[in-house]
């Protein structure tokens with residue numbers, strides 16, 4: 353047998369599906385999460401010596417998510433809920449030094465009733481495929497009185513399209529280029545955005561969570577609105593340039609945001625040739641019927657960081 357060593361180990365429960373109702377006096381709030389909770393620490397012997405005594409069962413990790421969903425005062429904020437879970441794992445178990453909590457928040461938007469013009473107190477609609485993504489790492493490797501954390505938050509699967517206000521011109525020309533300059537085109541992408549939030553000076557404790565003073569929901573709303581507003585209003589020179597404009601505004605508007613990353617597929621729409629019917633549809637000014645192209649798509653990515 354070759355000499356080997358274990359260089360990284362982490363385990364836990366993925367795809368923990370949880371739904372929580374918070375019953376208020378006048379209305380209910382609901383959240384639906386898919387949680388992935390994984391742990392690092394002094395767990396090597398479970399891999400190398402078949403010693404399970406150090407293993408908090410992944411089933412127990414799942415139970416912990418459900419118990420905290422019931423007891424947490426922060427459950428409506430995925431960032432705070434993730435921090436709370438992470439702090440729990442690294443403080444409850446002396447041999448667990450890092451917890452990774454990843455949450456997908458599924459959409460439930462309050463229904464506005466047409467007849468009354470009012471938001472309904474306990475009825476909701478899934479009004480889009482977009483989800484919020486939260487990734488928290490709680491780190492107690494320097495001890496439980498020196499816990500630090502990183503918080504990433506973001507959006508995924510937010511499909512957008514504009515039928516004008518997008519150009520792509522003056523790009524590199526050589527023998528491989530076949531694409532003509534276009535001054536007006538369809539632009540469509542499925543937004544995947546992630547941003548890092550700087551937490552106030554650590555260390556972190558469960559009780560300090562109440563006093564973090566960061567309005568995670570307001571930042572999420574700002575990021576979503578800026579993404580949509582910039583996509584709509586920017587006279588786009590390219591996906592790259594529009595992406596950068598989104599990042600600049602998000603970092604300017606949100607002092608807690610340290611960096612922003614986007615992954616933007618450029619979902620192409622090709623004008624259909626209708627010459628066989630004598631219908632002009634190929635020149636940009638005449639094109640009205642398009643074929644949405646599943647693949648390939650462009651893929652434009654970048655991270656912009658506060659200087």
Ligand SMILES: O=c1[nH]c(=O)c2[nH]c(=O)[nH]c2[nH]1
Nearest residue numbers: 520531589590591592618650
């Ligand atoms: O906005 C764009 N960026 C590109 O890099 C690119 N490449 C391409 O073929 N079309 C586009 N559009």
